[in-house]
Amino acid sequence: MGGMSSTQYPEAGDPRQIVRWARRYAKSRTISFMVQWLLMVCLLLGIWIAASLTHTAYLAHNYGLVTASAAAMSLFALVLVWFSVSRWGGEFIWRITMWLYGEEGYVEYTSNARGASAQWWLTVLGAGMVIYHLLGALLITFGSLAIEHMQPFSACYMVPFLVVLILVQRLGFWAWIWPVLYAMHAVLVAVGAPIVFPRHLELLNMALPVFGYGLVAILVGHAYSRFALWRLKRLTRSGLPPAGTAQQAGE
Amino acid sequence: MNELDRTIHEPARLRVLTILSGVDVADFNFLLSTLGLTKGNLSSHMDKLEKAGYVEIVKSFSGRMPHTEFRLTPQGQEALEAYWRDLDAIRAMQVPKE
Structure with a gap:
């Protein structure tokens, strides 16, 4: 959007510098990436812990625990896949992001x-x-x-x-x-x-x-x-x- | 020499349009917090810009909360570019600032 290139107006104090800084701000809002990162890390950590537990339980011949931890691992994996591909996952991230940005509001330099x-x-x-x-x-x-x-x-x-x-x-x-x-x-x-x-x-x-x-x-x-x-x-x-x-x- | 567009020439509206020309979409809260205007004042400016055909207003609901987004229209982009051209022409003639 915007045919007005801010690089055409490099003078400090020119109101057209607003174009440049609005765009830079919009392009560097990373809280949504942070939320995604955190959720991915938590889910992958859950999978890793459950997998480790399954392995340990198997070595200890504790098959009850093997079943439970394998089920937990599958659940984490399913949540990860569902979260990655479902529309709900995107909406969830959007809501958290909007909440975290709070009064700052929403702005986008659309991809x-x-x-x-x-x-x-x-x-x-x-x-x-x-x-x-x-x-x-x-x-x-x-x-x-x-x-x-x-x-x-x-x-x-x-x-x-x-x-x-x-x-x-x-x-x-x-x-x-x-x-x-x-x-x-x-x-x-x-x-x-x-x-x-x-x-x-x-x-x-x-x-x-x-x-x-x-x-x-x-x-x-x-x-x-x-x-x-x-x-x-x-x-x-x-x-x-x-x-x-x-x-x-x-x- | 063209006369400056009076709708755009108002400082708050000029800043709103300039912000919107740098991004694709911005919501009411963003403009409010960035410009530091009151809600009523910003609403009034946005109404004028919409009536002039310079911005497009998209109203929706985020859960139960109303959410209002603004986009610069192609007409608004054209008008803003024409405004800067006219202003630069005036500056080039060394007309003192008002």
Whole structure:
């Protein structure tokens, strides 16, 4: 939207700077990503704890506990899938996000991924990502891929996928932090840098880059949105009488 | 020299339109908190902008709470661009600010 490019009007103090800061603010509102991140981490943690418990109970021949923990694991997995694909999941995130932003209100610099065709091929790419990672898991199972090389293997798909997602959804600069850190991590692992977790913590080799770098990007975006909003308010309120004064809306 | 659009020339309305030209959609609360106007004042400005055809108002309900969103119309975008062009032309002629 908007044919008026703010870069055409770089002078400080020009009201047209409002365009630039409104857009920067809208592009760096990351609370909805934070909510999604938190829910995903909680559900995946639930799956991991239930899976560990199932394994321990199986070794202890406690089949009652095996059944209960396996059921809990399946439940967490079902909730995760349902949450990811259902309309209700999106509405739930929307409500929490609106509540967290509170009086700040809602503003959006819409992604152009709203069109049906864009949504369709993004879904295909997302499904491709899942299949690709399942393939990675199979390769590990059959000994064709060392578990410590799963992250570089993952990065070969994840990084271009995230780049496409960022470009299509027109996310702010903060979003680039994620693929850049993920790619750097992959390169470091590939060249043998000592950043691989030992066997008993091997899940962290994937979990930390995926969720850790994601969280870093989201927090940077949120911090920047605070700054952008502060700048926007300063610009928009300069020259306006404060609220409550007898300003008339007329001419 | 074109005369400046009086609807846009009012400072609060100019800021509303400028904000809306930078984003695709903004709700009432966002404009209220950003501009620091009163609810009545902002409503009045938005009515005028809607009557001029410069903004589109979308009213909905979020649960039981009413939710009002605003978008700049193509006509509003055109009018805003014309306003800045006219203002720049006036500035170029070094006409003192009002």
